[in-house]
Amino acid sequence: MIDLSLLPDGGMNWLDASGPKSTIxxxxxxxxxxxxxxxxxxxRAKDADRTAVLERITExxxxxxxxxxxxxFHLDQMERPDRQLLHERHLVSKELAGLERESRPRPGAALxxxxxxxxxxxxxxxxxxxGMRSGFDLxxxxxxVEAADADLGRLVPFAFHPEFxxxxxxxxxxxxxxxxxVLIHLPGLVLTKEINKVLQGLSQVGLTFRGLYGEGSEVVGxxxxxxxxxxxGKTEDELIDHLGKIVRQVVEYExxxxxxxxxTAPEEVEDKTWRAYGLLKHARRLSFEETMNLLSGVRxxxxxxxxxxxxxxxxxxxLIYTQPAHLAAMDGRSTGDRELPMVRAAFVRRLLxxxxx
Amino acid sequence: xxxxxxxxxxxxxxxxxxxxxxxxxxxxCEQCAQQKGVETGGAVLKTPLGGFLTALGKGGTVLPTPSDxxxxxxxxxxxxxxxxxxxxxxxxxxxxxxxxxxxxxxRLHGSSQHVGERYDAPGEAAADPRGxxxxxxxxxxxxxxxxxxxxxxxxxxxxxxxx
Numbered sequence: 050m051i052d053l054s055l056l057p058d059g060g061m062n063w064l065d066a067s068g069p070k071s072t073i074x075x076x077x078x079x080x081x082x083x084x085x086x087x088x089x090x091x092x093r094a095k096d097a098d099r100t101a102v103l104e105r106i107t108e109x110x111x112x113x114x115x116x117x118x119x120x121x122f123h124l125d126q127m128e129r130p131d132r133q134l135l136h137e138r139h140l141v142s143k144e145l146a147g148l149e150r151e152s153r154p155r156p157g158a159a160l161x162x163x164x165x166x167x168x169x170x171x172x173x174x175x176x177x178x179x180g181m182r183s184g185f186d187l188x189x190x191x192x193x194v195e196a197a198d199a200d201l202g203r204l205v206p207f208a209f210h211p212e213f214x215x216x217x218x219x220x221x222x223x224x225x226x227x228x229x230x231v232l233i234h235l236p237g238l239v240l241t242k243e244i245n246k247v248l249q250g251l252s253q254v255g256l257t258f259r260g261l262y263g264e265g266s267e268v269v270g271x272x273x274x275x276x277x278x279x280x281x282g283k284t285e286d287e288l289i290d291h292l293g294k295i296v297r298q299v300v301e302y303e304x305x306x307x308x309x310x311x312x313t314a315p316e317e318v319e320d321k322t323w324r325a326y327g328l329l330k331h332a333r334r335l336s337f338e339e340t341m342n343l344l345s346g347v348r349x350x351x352x353x354x355x356x357x358x359x360x361x362x363x364x365x366x367x368l369i370y371t372q373p374a375h376l377a378a379m380d381g382r383s384t385g386d387r388e389l390p391m392v393r394a395a396f397v398r399r400l401l402x403x404x405x406x
Numbered sequence: 407x408x409x410x411x412x413x414x415x416x417x418x419x420x421x422x423x424x425x426x427x428x429x430x431x432x433x434x435c436e437q438c439a440q441q442k443g444v445e446t447g448g449a450v451l452k453t454p455l456g457g458f459l460t461a462l463g464k465g466g467t468v469l470p471t472p473s474d475x476x477x478x479x480x481x482x483x484x485x486x487x488x489x490x491x492x493x494x495x496x497x498x499x500x501x502x503x504x505x506x507x508x509x510x511x512x513r514l515h516g517s518s519q520h521v522g523e524r525y526d527a528p529g530e531a532a533a534d535p536r537g538x539x540x541x542x543x544x545x546x547x548x549x550x551x552x553x554x555x556x557x558x559x560x561x562x563x564x565x566x567x568x569x
Contacts, residue, residue, distance in 0.1 A: 093481050224520045224522060
């Protein structure tokens with residue numbers, strides 16, 4: 050069993066709801082894709098190459114302010130539930146955690162974390178340097194990642210081409226290697242049926258959306274991850290500014306949609322919110338998906354001041370802790386345990402009872 | 407996983423679209439995806455090369471024939487491998503498949519010219535012949551695009567020497 054207490058905040062302070070616009074925007078994440086010059090990209094790398102990549106970053110991290118105290122998780126040496134736990138905490142991708150196949154990840158698969166900066170090692174690219182921030186805070190997230198990138202790039206020669214920029218395993222990431230994304234909660238736009246227009250509009254302005262866990266994941270609980278689609282031909286600042294501008298617009302649309310809901314169907318919205326709260330507070334069995342949808346209803350109610358509590362931080366914690374690996378770890382069970390829906394409902398009740406409403 | 411449309415070939419593309427109020431994901435093979443108007447990596451790479459590359463050919467440079475068999479001398483990946491997997495084998499693949507990738511990058515990103523942060527690798531920026539080669543090739547491309555053929559000829563000679 051891994052000890053996440055090694056991380057001062059369990060790698061979770063991006064969920065503390067302290068950041069700007071945190072009732073609507075849960076978190077901001079920026080990642081840079083980098084590869085070591087002269088070593089085959091991950092898919093073609095032999096075990097020795099992968100180990101060499103890990104050695105290079107371990108050595109370089111030791112001389113970096115941003116990473117010298119980093120905790121390293123060797124995913125190839127971890128059991129599946131622990132790897133799933135890191136994935137549920139949004140610290141590693143499904144791919145790096147090796148959750149899509151039975152066998153363990155290959156040697157060299159690792160995660161380095163310090164404060165709010167992490168590096169996935171030997172994922173699709175040798176390094177994926179990422180920074181997470183609570184709420185809507187692109188500038189701060191980028192500043193942290195940029196500093197870590199500069200530190201590493203001074204000691205490890207990155208693959209870079211004067212025309213194509215940073216070279217990545219998939220050409221969709223080449224150039225800046227930068228993907229900025231915000232995790233945003235849009236129940237107002239979903240309930241007013243405006244969401245499709247907004248999502249379609251995103252692709253026209255070079256952005257894309259994904260579900261809660263990024264690439265390939267489904268949208269649940271009205272949570273969307275909005276991010277830049279292209280990474281080449283624009284500067285890092287241009288990419289970030291553009292995403293920021295569009296997200297601000299989406300937040301505005303969401304606020305307008307919520308106003309419309311309050312004006313045109315106040316009783317329905319209030320009823321929906323209280324029903325969601327009631328179910329969470331009293332249900333005896335909850336699936337993860339149902340929990341997410343109910344949390345969405347409560348979150349909307351809190352955002353509209355229809356409910357005075359629970360706090361946004363509690364709602365964020367519920368998002369993370371009601372996932373299978375977290376529940377299983379807390380209760381000493383396996384992730385496939387048939388009683389997990391009961392454990393989930395009991396956990397939700399306990400957390401909500403401790404909160405004002 | 408089999409293609410949702412033909413149920414015969416392996417699905418390699420996930421096409422997600424919004425239908426009424428719900429999100430629908432179709433798992434498609436390359437052929438069915440193309441029929442539905444999705445531009446696949448394979449189709450993108452089969453596109454003819456840009457005019458300036460033809461100009462380069464007239465200047466005497468031997469251009470590789472665009473074909474699946476094109477191979478990266480560093481990692482051994484072929485263009486076919488890239489088409490199949492959607493992933494390149496190593497950083498040198500960008501040089502081996504440069505013509506194809508430039509075209510692909512333009513289609514993906516609207517540009518193939520990186521304008522973000524510049525990067526010099528530790529201690530070897532000026533001395534590394536590979537880095538110099540990359541630089542010269544970029545300069546050559548810009549010279550041809552700017553129709554500065556005198557400079558282009560000079561740069562091509564310097565590239566030949568280095569290669």
